[in-house]
Amino acid sequence: MLDQLQRLPDDPILGLVAQAAADHNPQKVDLTIGIYMDENGLCPVFDAVQRAQQQLVAAESTKAYLPAVGDAAFNQGIQQLLFGEDSALLADGRVSSIQTPGGCGAVRIGAEILQAAKPGNRVWISDPTWPVHIPLVGSVGLQFSKYRYYDPATHGVNFEAMVEDLKGVARGEIVLLHGCCHNPSGADLTLAQWSVIADMAESQGFIPFIDIAYQGMGDGLEEDAAGLRLLAQRLPEMVIAASCSKNLGLYRERTGAAVFLCQHADNAQALVSQAKVAARKVYSMPPAHGALLAGKVLSTPELTALWHEELAGVRARINGLRGALSETLGAATNRDFSFIQREKGMFSFLGLSPEQCQRLRAEHSVYLLDSSRINVAGVNGANIDNLATAVAQVCKEG
Numbered sequence: 001m002l003d004q005l006q007r008l009p010d011d012p013i014l015g016l017v018a019q020a021a022a023d024h025n026p027q028k029v030d031l032t033i034g035i036y037m038d039e040n041g042l043c044p045v046f047d048a049v050q051r052a053q054q055q056l057v058a059a060e061s062t063k064a065y066l067p068a069v070g071d072a073a074f075n076q077g078i079q080q081l082l083f084g085e086d087s088a089l090l091a092d093g094r095v096s097s098i099q100t101p102g103g104c105g106a107v108r109i110g111a112e113i114l115q116a117a118k119p120g121n122r123v124w125i126s127d128p129t130w131p132v133h134i135p136l137v138g139s140v141g142l143q144f145s146k147y148r149y150y151d152p153a154t155h156g157v158n159f160e161a162m163v164e165d166l167k168g169v170a171r172g173e174i175v176l177l178h179g180c181c182h183n184p185s186g187a188d189l190t191l192a193q194w195s196v197i198a199d200m201a202e203s204q205g206f207i208p209f210i211d212i213a214y215q216g217m218g219d220g221l222e223e224d225a226a227g228l229r230l231l232a233q234r235l236p237e238m239v240i241a242a243s244c245s246k247n248l249g250l251y252r253e254r255t256g257a258a259v260f261l262c263q264h265a266d267n268a269q270a271l272v273s274q275a276k277v278a279a280r281k282v283y284s285m286p287p288a289h290g291a292l293l294a295g296k297v298l299s300t301p302e303l304t305a306l307w308h309e310e311l312a313g314v315r316a317r318i319n320g321l322r323g324a325l326s327e328t329l330g331a332a333t334n335r336d337f338s339f340i341q342r343e344k345g346m347f348s349f350l351g352l353s354p355e356q357c358q359r360l361r362a363e364h365s366v367y368l369l370d371s372s373r374i375n376v377a378g379v380n381g382a383n384i385d386n387l388a389t390a391v392a393q394v395c396k397e398g
Contacts, residue, residue: 013131013172013369020367028365029383029390031374034183034346036217036246039380046249048307056289059098066284068276070099071255076293077298078242082225089232093265099286100276102254103213103243109258110239112278113271114174116141121348123174123209124166126150128371133176133211143173150185152351155339159186163196171205178225179212179240181345184373188344194227198234200236208235213243217318218290218313218344221247221349236263244294246346251267253290287382318346321379325387332388333395336351346377356394364390 010018013032020030038044040304042142068074077095079090089095100106114121122144125133126149151158154300169175177197182188188337189197201208210348215224232238238258245251279286297303322341329337340348352360352372360366368374368389379387 013247016367018359020056023193023365023367025365027383027386029367029368029378029381029387031368031378032385035251035377036249036318036377037345037375037380039317040250041249044249046297046307046310048303048310049136049250050299051295051306052293052300052303055172056292056296059131060310063288066099066288066291068279068285069097069272070286071288071291071295073295073299074099074255075257075295077295078244079259081221081298082212082242082259083229083232084222087229089261092109094262094268095259096262096268096272097257097259097274098279100241100256100258100279101283102245103241103256104132104136105254106241106243106256106258106357107133107141107211107273108282109278109279110241111137111140111142112282113207113258113260113274114207114239115142118172121172121174122170124206125176126132126162126178127184129176129178129202130211131342137176147175149182150187150349152349155349155351156188156342157193158300158381159189159193159196161255164199165238166197166200166203166206169200169206171206173206174239175201175206176208176209176211177227179210179215180230181214181218181347183213183345184279184347184349184371186340186343186345186348186376189227191226191230194230198231201235207237207239209239209241211241213241214246214345215242216247217315217346221308221311221313232261235261237261244290248294248297248307250290250294253293255290255294306356318377321376322348324384325376325379328384328388329391333394335395346375347373348376349373350391352394353393359374359394359397360390366390366392 016032019397036044044310079095083089100109113171123137124147126143127146148158148161210228218224236259262268297307326337326340350372355369357370357372
C-alpha cells in the first residue's frame with residue numbers, strides 16, 4: 001500500500017534553503033527563510049532567554065506534562081503583551097488563551113475553533129499572504145476568498161482595493177489580518193486604516209482573525225499591537241495567533257498561543273474548553289521548554305527589561321539595514337528602492353521578475369524567492385555590496 005505513494009516536491013521556501021546550504025560559493029547571499037540573523041549570519045539566543053534557561057535548568061525537577069492550556073505565566077504574559085498590562089479586557093475576563101506549538105499551532109487551533117463555531121465558514125485572506133496560512137486554515141474545512149492587499153506598482157498597501165474587496169464579506173465570515181510586519185510584503189496598515197477596518201467589521205459583522213508573529217520587530221511592542229488593540233476595543237469577538245519565534249528568538253522551541261477575545265468571561269472560558277479538545281486531536285499536549293522560558297522572561301522584571309533592550313537592538317538593526325539596502329541598491333541600479341525603508345519587519349519584495357530571481361540564484365549565488373521576497377535580516381556588511389552588484393547586473397540585462 002505505502003509503495004503507491006509518490007514523492008512530493010519540497011516546500012518552495014525550504015527547498016531553496018537546502019539549495020543555498022549546498023552552495024559553497026563564499027560570496028553567496030541567503031535571503032530565503034524568515035529567521036532573524038545577526039551581523040555574523042547567526043540566529044542569536046537572547047541574553048534574557050539564556051538567563052531564564054539557566055534559572056529553569058537549575059530549578060527544574062520534573063519533565064511531566066504541562067497543563068493542557070500550557071504554562072500559566074506564559075499565557076498571562078502573552079495576553080498582557082497583546083492587550084497591555086492595564087487592559088480592561090483582561091480585567092473583565094474577556095480574554096483567554098491556550099499555549100500552542102508555535103505560531104503555526106496557534107493558527108491551526110484558531111482555525112479549529114472557527115470551524116467548530118460555523119463549519120465550512122469563509123476566511124478572507126490577503127493577496128499575498130504567508131503561504132502556510134492556506135494549508136493550516138484550509139485543513140480544517142474552512143473555505144477561502146482573497147482580498148487585494150499589496151500593490152507591486154507602489155510597493156505599498158492598495159487600501160482602496162482592500163476596502164472594496166472586504167465590502168463583500170458577509171456577516172459572521174472571517175477576515176485574516178497580519179497584526180504587523182506583513183509577511184511577505186513588509187507593507188503595513190496605518191492606524192487610520194485599521195480604524196476603517198474596525199468600522200467595516202462593526203457594520204458588516206465579520207470577525208477578525210489576527211496573525212501577529214512579529215510584535216516588536218517593526219516600530220515597538222506597543223506600536224506594533226496598536227491595530228490589534230484598536231479592533232479589540234471596538235469589537236465583541238476576535239481570534240489571535242501569536243508567536244514567540246521572532247521577538248524572543250524561540251524558533252526551534254515552537255512557542256505560540258491561540259488567544260480569544262469574547263463578549264463575556266463565560267464565553268472566554270468556553271473557548272478555552274473548545275481549544276483544549278481541538279489540541280487533543282492535533283498534538284495532545286503543548287511543548288514545555290520554550291513556553292517556560294518565555295513565561296519567565298515575561299514575568300521577571302529584570303529579564304523583561306533586558307529583553308526589551310535586546311529587542312530594541314534587533315529592531316534598530318533591521319530598520320538600519322532597510323535604509324542601507326535602499327541606498328545601496330538605488331546607487332547600484334539607478335532605480336528607486338526607497339520603498340524598502342518605508343516597510344516594516346523582516347520582509348520585502350524587490351520588484352524583480354521570476355526570471356531575474358532565478359538568474360540571481362544560478363549566476364550569482366543570491367538566494368531569494370521567485371516572487372523576489374527577501375529576508376532583510378539576511379543582509380549584512382559583508383554581503384550587501386555583492387547583493388547590490390548582482391541585482392544591478394540582472395536588472396541591466398533585463
